[in-house]
Amino acid sequence: MSGVFDPASILPDDLLDRIRERAAVHDRDNTFPQDDLDELTAAGYLAILVPTELGGAGLGLAEASLLQQRLAGAAPATALAINMHLVWTGVAKVLADRGIDDLTFVQAGAAAGEVFAFGISEAGNDLVLFGSDTDAAPQPDGGYAFTGTKIFTSLAPVWTQLGLHGLDTTSPGAPKLVYAFVPRTEAVVTRGDWDTVGMRGTQSRTTELHGAVAPADRVVRRVPPGPTPDPIVFGIFSVFELLLASVYTGIARRALDLAVETANKRPSKKTGRSYAQDPDIRWRIAEMALAYDALPPQIEALCRAVDEVAPTDARWFSYMSGVKHRAVTTAKSVVDEAVLVAGGSSYFSRSELGRLYRDVLAGLFHPSDPESAHSTVAAAWLGPAED
Known part of the structure; x- marks a missing residue:
């Protein structure tokens, strides 16, 4: 971007005032800030990292960082929840900037109103990106069925696509960590277990995957477990x-x-x-x-x-x-x-x-x-x- 970016151009004071006022209510009642999400969506916030040609604001990570700092000052839980959506649109930008279009569907989806959640964390898995206890079973059409449990799934009540990883132990060349996106279906169970000390509005509930299927065109990477330059x-x-x-x-x-x-x-x-x-x-x-x-x-x-x-x-x-x-x-x-x-x-x-x-x-x-x-x-x- 050229010129000096003003975060208030996207997050004006009156919007932040409303979000700040609601933050106390969502913290007290342990509820998801749906009104915040609705207003931020209307302001184009979910697509700030999406290129203009795909319907977004075309901002860079540096501008998104300033916006998230500003939003967190009004409602930390809202900012943290939205963060997980922005991570995927940010990854899509990082790849696209390097000539890799594997996540163009994430950019187009965000511009169209899709909400992407981050399904990586697993209880006891200190390998994080380098391993997974979730089973990724290959399907005949090239898709994968995921079975396992993800924790701290922010945006739990509202996400439409869950970006996640799991371990394929059966395909040729296995084991491979599979990165993919699954839609919300009956194979995905969201527990009502978010009752925490803080960040209550994120509603980062536990997610059970019971053979949740990622279609072939939503399988974005198969990489070896462990550190990788991918x-x-x-x-x-x-x-x-x-x-x-x-x-x-x-x-x-x-x-x-x-x-x-x-x-x-x-x-x-x-x-x-x-x-x-x-x-x-x-x-x-x-x-x-x-x-x-x-x-x-x-x-x-x-x-x-x-x-x-x-x-x-x-x-x-x-x-x-x-x-x-x-x-x-x-x-x-x-x-x-x-x-x-x-x-x-x-x-x-x-x-x-x-x-x-x-x-x-x-x-x-x-x-x-x-x-x-x-x-x-x-x-x-x-x-x-x-x-």
Whole structure:
């Protein structure tokens, strides 16, 4: 894109105000933010990463990151849920930018109103993209039937296509990890098990697959298990980590803004002045700002590298896992400090800061988790661990 991109051109203040107002209700009632999705769909948000010639906004990952930061500041759960749809449209863009049209149907579908969910996570599977406990059974027509259980399936009540992976152990050349998309049918069972501490509006319920069939034209990749240079793995890992980092960076910014607002309004009985003039509060807010200010430039630089098809090196995966790890740990630290600035009122569940305090915890569980991030970075700097 040329010129300076203004996120408010797609997410105007009045839309964000409505989304922020509803966020507390969905958190309290443990419900999916359908009104948010409807308004975002009407604004073309589901197709922001789709090329204009296919009916989208033609934005890059860097612009999508700014939008997700802005949306997360209003409603973290809504932003995180939409993130999973944007991951697939982002992967489609990454592949298309590199001359691979395997996911053009995702771009066209997003422009037409399809909602894509992310079905990769499995309980106990710390291999994540490099392995799967879901069985992928080949079908005579080239499709696959998937049987297994996926966890943390955001957008559970509304998705129309589930992008997932499973392991084919029977075809010639097996084993192969199969990446494909299945529609919502009776072979897909969504459990009503989403009752969590935070990020309640994502409705990231458990999904049971009982022979759910991906047609042949929705089977996009068959790759060996384990680390692979295949573009599908590069695309998923890069887009997933960068957009996750964006959401939690947006939470950090909102917590910082609330802390500043509270400090300016909260009077001190001891001095008669606002807490904004208290040297300890000023130091605390400065610490928050110093931590937050480092995140947006890091994320933008990595997004630009992906958008511009810049050459990658052996440390690319450590860059991606590293920025996600820094974003979520920084966001948690900033929210902690904001709660201290605001005082006891933030401990009530009706408090926005109280909700952010709960929502931000989810970041620690997304891949790459702290153990995986440290392992990846250690390998980049020290080489593989010896057996």
